Amino acid sequence: MSSAFVGISPTPVEVPPVVYALASRLRSGATVVPVWRNDYGGLTVRLESGCAHRSSYLKWVPDGAPCPDPLAEADRLVWAASFIPVPRVLDVGRDRHGSWLLTAAVEVGGAPATSAIEPRWRALAARSAIAVGVGLRRFHDALPTDTCPFVRTAQTRVAALSAAPTAPLSTADRTITAVAVGVPPPVDRAVVCHGDATVPNTLLDEVGRFAAHVDVGDLGVADRWSDIAVTTRSVTRRYGPGLEPLVLAAYGVAPDHERTTYYRALWDAEEAVRTRARATR
Ligand SMILES: Nc1ncnc2c1ncn2[C@@H]1O[C@H](COP(=O)(O)OP(=O)(O)OP(=O)(O)O)[C@@H](O)[C@H]1O
Ligand SMILES: [Mg+2]
Numbered sequence: 001m002s003s004a005f006v007g008i009s010p011t012p013v014e015v016p017p018v019v020y021a022l023a024s025r026l027r028s029g030a031t032v033v034p035v036w037r038n039d040y041g042g043l044t045v046r047l048e049s050g051c052a053h054r055s056s057y058l059k060w061v062p063d064g065a066p067c068p069d070p071l072a073e074a075d076r077l078v079w080a081a082s083f084i085p086v087p088r089v090l091d092v093g094r095d096r097h098g099s100w101l102l103t104a105a106v107e108v109g110g111a112p113a114t115s116a117i118e119p120r121w122r123a124l125a126a127r128s129a130i131a132v133g134v135g136l137r138r139f140h141d142a143l144p145t146d147t148c149p150f151v152r153t154a155q156t157r158v159a160a161l162s163a164a165p166t167a168p169l170s171t172a173d174r175t176i177t178a179v180a181v182g183v184p185p186p187v188d189r190a191v192v193c194h195g196d197a198t199v200p201n202t203l204l205d206e207v208g209r210f211a212a213h214v215d216v217g218d219l220g221v222a223d224r225w226s227d228i229a230v231t232t233r234s235v236t237r238r239y240g241p242g243l244e245p246l247v248l249a250a251y252g253v254a255p256d257h258e259r260t261t262y263y264r265a266l267w268d269a270e271e272a273v274r275t276r277a278r279a280t281r
Pocket of ligand 1: 200
């Protein structure tokens with residue numbers, strides 16, 4: 001999903017009173033620092049409790065927003081935590097305003113890990129692109145498909161797209177959707193995919209090495225290209241052109257034009273449906 005890192009967003013972010021109230025209930029006295037606003041009204045804030053306590057991150061999603069449910073994300077985080085570095089779940093819940101997920105800040109050797117979208121990592125674009133590719137490969141190598149309870153194949157995604165309520169589509173949306181809902185290419189390698197394997201969702205350690213992934217609400221078994229296609233495009237969009245070969249080399253795979261095109265189109269079709277859903281709420 002395209003979204004804004006608050007620190008580099010041109011528009012200031014207002015924290016809704018409901019998020020302040022939730023933050024105060026979950027971490028009384030903590031300072032609320034806006035970090036990230038997604039395109040569907042979701043907001044992530046950092047709760048800073050002073051130097052004695054590790055910070056935590058509160059993701060709040062308004063009721064009915066067309067993005068992954070924080071409760072579903074919590075299930076995936078708990079399952080994945082046995083195999084890979086992901087944030088520890090501290091609290092999760094839902095009320096009439098929305099759903100939330102509170103996680104511990106990821107640390108490496110006592111220092112906080114930071115998103116690969118941060119300006120200091122973008123300034124080291126080639127190194128950071130490699131770290132993102134390495135991180136994705138670790139994710140795919142570490143998680144077991146045979147015991148993974150979550151599935152997100154192209155077929156399940158196309159079925160969900162076809163079931164989505166229809167509204168007038170632009171010509172561009174219609175073209176994207178037509179490509180996406182065509183027959184998926186044969187699976188190259190089934191792995192547990194991240195589901196939103198982008199630059200902002202990759203955390204790096206103090207010296208810029210891969211540290212952890214966040215935002216695993218769409219985690220599930222699928223062809224590895226459903227992640228790789230999204231990761232390479234995110235690196236190009238966030239860091240600039242020309243870095244895709246570095247990401248692929250760091251991951252350890254040769255380019256695959258057909259699967260890359262397919263999974264980007266499927267992603268775009270889903271995005272178009274979510275955008276329409278938000279507009280018609
Ligand atoms: N536990 C954590 N430790 C460190 N950083 C975190 C943590 N949780 C969230 N973040 C930061 O907050 C940002 C937003 O969190 P997250 O990606 O879960 O929100 P989102 O709204 O689902 O994002 P998207 O727009 O990608 O869908 C992340 O990109 C990351 O920078
Ligand atoms: Mg994210």
